[in-house]
Amino acid sequence: MEQREIEMIEQLAAKDSQVNALWSQHNEYEKLITKMESKNYLSETEAQEVKELKKKKLAGKTKLQALIDQQK
Numbered sequence: 001m002e003q004r005e006i007e008m009i010e011q012l013a014a015k016d017s018q019v020n021a022l023w024s025q026h027n028e029y030e031k032l033i034t035k036m037e038s039k040n041y042l043s044e045t046e047a048q049e050v051k052e053l054k055k056k057k058l059a060g061k062t063k064l065q066a067l068i069d070q071q072k
Contacts, residue, residue: 008071009068012067012068016067018067019064022067025056026057026060026061029054029057033053033054036049036050
């Protein structure tokens, strides 16, 4: 995400609880993915979990983008 998009999301999050929830969830997924991918080895279960987290993160990002587009 570009810096200006992040700034816009943070401004919207202060006013809109839905944006705030999506942004918090997006950041939480990012932390979990980073933590898991920092391991030297991932089991099949962990690798699958990372894939699922990435899918959820992308779905949330798509929703955030739609909300940003509405505000433009």
